[in-house]
Amino acid sequence: MTAPTLTADRLRSERLRLRLRGWRDFARRFSRRREGIVGAAIIAFFAVLAVVPELIVGPLETATTASGTRLAAPDLTHVLGTDELGRDVLNLTVHGARISMVIGLLATLVTVSIGVFIGIVAGYIGGWIDTVLMRITDFFLVLPTFVLALILAPILREIIGTSSTIAGIRMTLIVIIIVIGVTSWASTARIVRSQTLSIKERAFVDRARVIGGGSGHIMTHHVLPNVVGLIVANTVLTFAGAILTETTLSFIGLGDPFQPSWGQLLDAARSSGAPGLGAWWYFMPPGVCIVLIVLAFTLVGGALDDVLNPRLRARR
Amino acid sequence: MSERIPPSQVPPAAREDLLADDLAPAADDLTTDGDAVTDGDTATAGPPHAVGRRQWPLPKLADPDAPLLLVDNLTTYFSLEKGTVHAVDGVSFRLDHGEALGIAGESGCGKTTTALSLVQLLPRNARIVDGSMKLMGIDLAQKTENQMRRYRWREISIVFQGAMNALNPVRRVVDQLAEPIEHRLDQSPKAARKRAGELLELVGIPKRRGRAYPHELSGGMRQRAMIAMALACDPAIVIGDEPTTALDVMVQAQILELLERLRRELGLSLILITHDLSVIAETCDRVMIMYAGRVAEEGTVAEVFRNPRHPYTQKLLSAFPNIRADRRTLEVIPGSPPDLREPPPGCRFAPRCTFAMEVCSREVPPETTFAGVRVACHLYPEGGDGMPVTTPPPNAIGATAPLVPPPSDAPPLESIDEVRGA
């Protein structure tokens, strides 16, 4: 039997085929889980709102372009009523989706990057590096998020300034992203480290060493792919947590009043006395949105976990 | 039989590892009337009196004249999302009182499924679709879960594969053993613990070691503990699924010797399930060779192992490295066992059989009996002389399977765990 040569093209096409097949299998298994579909649909809905809010409700209303009377109850022109400045609450809520989602996304990126890196390095290399990194992690794990946020936010604002923007995102939001990232990475690091510890003992890691693989190679090619499944489910929940944290920070006044996230809206509603005045249309929409998005992420996270970390292990 | 060493020759530190019945009684330990006394923790006499032959009454419906176990055409299927696995497809056999039957075959042949069917401990996606399993005349296949409680563990019990790793790590071994005794036999905790201690001594674990936690015991000791658990309710039949896999060869010899002793002293009947033919040769009276869910050959160990008839049995025996034979007998069986979701028509071994004829892939071979051996192979038709065939017949097509089969798109099912969970 002759061995046909494996050209680079053939290699590439095989890899592509495998990757596609992998995605198809994943999609098939994920679609079996109804709660995951529901969650994904909700996220998709809010993602659309976040990407093109103008198409749905027009530009963001400000104090000067307020379209209605103050604190008016919902009617045909303002389906969710107006706030204390006369702005349409529906308009504000839809635009708020963008801020919340963007912050959630970036904060999650920061959290997961730091957490995974530290977790894998500490877990695989061990020794004094592990001890040092874990003590640092414990430090951040124990710090109460909001206390840290309360301290960090004003300090960062002093340092960075509040008026500049990066890529259209105001500095204040960057501050929030950093704060969330800095306070949340520790639990991800812990989870990743313990998973790394158990992967480290598996035979295929030994084999990678025997053929001459160094620590860097093993961490990227063997540990990381086997940790990804765990991370993805965890990341989705981190996203929800980031949104919640941002909401809370804004609610206690550390947010940016000029770029209304849902938390901002809740804060504004509270400070304008809406609850006392019975203006439910002001605080309920952002509240419901937060609940929905967090629920959606939790559902998707659960479904992903089931799909990516099956409890079955093939054994003789 | 094994040799014993006088305790005086054993340093105290090593004595802990020695097992009760391996220490010969020191001369000054025997009292004048000949009863051996316990030397500290090591009992040396025969089985403690509480554990003897049958203590509990026979089940109400039992027929004392019927054979102990009669399995007829047992058929068990697993339902998977992608099809049905024909794990056990018409298996029949018989077990008499005091007999030891070995069920041999490789992974996927259905031997474990047969065992689980007998005690009705099949996973949820498995069902006995046909056949009967008559224990003393009572058909267990027809029993509901509630009804099975009367029989499971009390008439027929099982030591699972890898059971020695199934002990609860945070409880002492003797306590774990006492618990089912207490609940199943309605004994007081104290009586249950006493019986547990006696059972442990029966299998060769001294009282003191019984109070240890599982991780403090070696693999061999833990397997002995699992055997004790299977004996807890004094069953008539004990099924051992791979009882010596993962044990050192010396420990394996000890465990097999223990099983032999238990058989003699308790009048126990055994069903041993294993892929290791030497275990069966060592311990069993009869052997049943299974392949792909069916019986290939069944008969006394002496006849089947000396004069194997079925080509699969012949290949299996020759594949076993024999330290007493000449070297380098490395006969290879091409191909791999069939996928039981789509079993081939006719004889399931035909693709890999060097003796295969044209009829083999068309018709399922009928079972015929010669010299007390039951065999399902077209080489031994009814009315023939039934002598073992050792060279391919003139009209043989031979094996059609390649040595290493190409991978199929449906992943191979190799263990019951995969079949169970899908």
Add this chain to the structure above:
Amino acid sequence: MTDRSDEILRLDGIAVHFPVRGGLLHTLLRRARGVIRAVDGIDLTLRRGEVLALVGESGSGKTTTGRVVVKLTRQTAGRLTFDGNDISALWGTAALRAYRRRVQLIFQDPYETINPKQTIHDFVAEPLIVNHIGTPEEREAKVLAAIEAAGLRPATEFAFRFPHELSGGQRQRVVIAGALVMDPEVIVADEPVSMLDVSIRTELLRLMLDLRDERGLTYLFITHDLSLAWVIADRIAVMYLGRILEIGPAERVIRDPHNPYTAALVSVAPTTDPPSTGERATRTILVGETPDAAHIPAGCRFSPRCPYVFDRCRVEEPPLFDVGGGQSSACWLSEGGRSLPVLPRPEPAAGTATAGKPAVAPVPSAESA
């Protein structure tokens, strides 16, 4: 007189000791609570082209020895020589690479050795990539050749599968392909077939032997199964609690063992011959189990379980004595090349508790010293 030139690997006095971590008190006092002497002084020579089986039960140190040879585990003492070069102190990834190209390991568990997320192709190609061997085209050719050499034909059918799509036997062939791809000279095989079905074992063993003939490989074959060693090995070394108790050509070690442990192992080696009473009676089932490596008995480490034991055994550990024909045994009874005396088996009195169990006859004191 050994011809050094055909010696490819040599272990001199290799020992691997692991400290047992004690509790807080010990950590404070910077003391280990004990030492696990997994390998306790091994001298071994591997000759080019031979299959040397390292046989031992669990706790014998055979796997650790294999790991020392491929430098996955660091030896605590002793010297390791490869092809005439002392590699005992060779550590550090770059320095080891040249060694790793020539000495490879086949692992025991085909289900765990391949990363489930890797394709077969990536698994076999990995050694070439990690060691920067060859151009991409050359690598592909080597990968395909290795996969086919392991019996998986056509290679392209198998290359892009994931491990869970293959059976156990096929996976082990993949593992072998992965070990072959760098064209090594020595392969350490750690229980390569023990997790496979009996009928698959023979084809893997046949493959390994064929590869040895085709490529001039040398094998260090680690196994607990003496029967397997019998079938495949040229020489057999029997290990117990970290030391080699007997070593020699396979025929001699199996048919004429000089060490009591080897004799016991041979007598209980499983067989499919239905037992006749006569055969059963000649089995020496040892008492108890192998003690753990933290509490190695004084004197000869096998003495507590040895049916031939006498006083000297408990005090002094015997060295390996040459008993002729390339065979050596570490036993005081083998001093001067003597064979093992036959154990007398008195006829038991029927009906006693010891019926059927022969007593141990004391070895005459003239044999000692």
